[in-house]
Amino acid sequence: MEQRQEQAQRLVMSAAQLYQLTVLEETQAELEERLYRIIRRAGRTKHNGRKMIPPDLEQVADRIDSFEAELLRQIRLESVRQEIRYMAEQLIMYLDADGLLRTTDVRLAVLLDSEEPMIRQARQLLQQCEPTGIAARSEAECRLLHAMELEEDRLIDLVAELSEGRSLKDVLEKIDDGTERRHMKRRIERLPKTPVLPTSTTRTIPEADVAWVDGQAQINWYGLTLDTSWTDLEEATPFLSAYERRRKTLHAILDVIVARQIRWFKGELHLEPLTKKEVAEQTGYHPSTIGRAIVNKTIRTIQGTLELENFFVSKTQSGTSSFLIKARMAQLIQEATAPLSDQQIVNRLDLEGIQVARRTVAKYRASLNLTRSDMTKRREANE
Secondary structure (H helix, E strand, C coil): CHHHHHHHHHHHCCHHHHHHHHHHHCCHHHHHHHHHHHHHHHCCCCCCHHHHCCHHHHHHHHHHHHHHHHHHHHHCCCCCCHHHHHHHHHHHHHCCCCCCCCCCHHHHHHHCCCCHHHHHHHHHHHHCCCCCCCCCCCHHHHHHHHHHHHCCHHHHHHHHHHHCCCCHHHHHCCCCCHHHHHHHHHHHHHCCCCCCCCHHHCCCCCCEEEEEECCEEEEEECCCCCCCCCCCCCCHHHHHHHHHHHHHHHHHHHHHHHHHCHHHHHCCCCCCCCCHHHHHHHHCCCHHHHHHHHCCCEEEECCEEEEHHHHCCCECCCCCEHHHHHHHHHHHHHHCCCCCCHHHHHHHHHHCCCCCCHHHHHHHHHHCCCCHHHHHHHHHHHC
């Protein structure tokens, strides 16, 4: 039901609303990349766009330029007409930070003073490059490109229907066998929704530092440096509007998180249960907006850098949050002078008033990559 509602919402959203949603979902690092591309495109027809790049974006420029140079190399190996190759090279400048190219062919034709058929051919050429899914119009089309690479007709047909706007549930209904239906569901969900970019093109920048100072939580936000070297650019206007909405949304969300999880920010290994619905009620935003806003976002705390999603915790039967159990387990394992069995961890947690089943410890331990075999492999690798 929620998936259908989200699809319906996206169908009625304007281009401006979709743009604001995309900016909301982006991390600080992705915002820097988007800004870099905006500034560079503005300088494309005037002079060397690199001269317009603010000093604090130079690292971003070096990282993206290296990635785009590889795309250019691949494009120039293809046997196509020169004008198509040239247009594909121009499209690279309009890629989003996640590797998709959400700008429509109609809009790109206007921006690049070209015709739609030429833009479509150039996009197709760019989509032939690695990584798979580059320049896809949407997450659904990216999944389709990944499915096509696997050359499995059944999978391709199902994903193609998804890219046309049908829900996953509706697409899978045509499969009569329940086992096969579940299998195909897993196959589809495993297909990447964005290109798998080289690790050298990505980095993590926290949204904020939250410190405990003079008896209260102090939030110091990170953000883009706004200056007239780019804020007066025409393309910067919608970006600044979306960026401001993103800022207000995250500030409201973090205020609620800090208030609820104040013991964590004081330095205690304790988290209270918290749901997106609760935060939505206190901030006035829709729960789906909360979910989109926090994805892949991190903050730095006295106990390390955490994803915002980790502060939304469920309860076990004993009343202890699952994340807290994982955090304490990791501490016990790392502090132990000898390897601990799952039962030994259960016993130690029990002494602290945390009741949890051995199988749950085994599951959490595997998710943390802290099984005894994982620890042995690390130890052998360091010897």
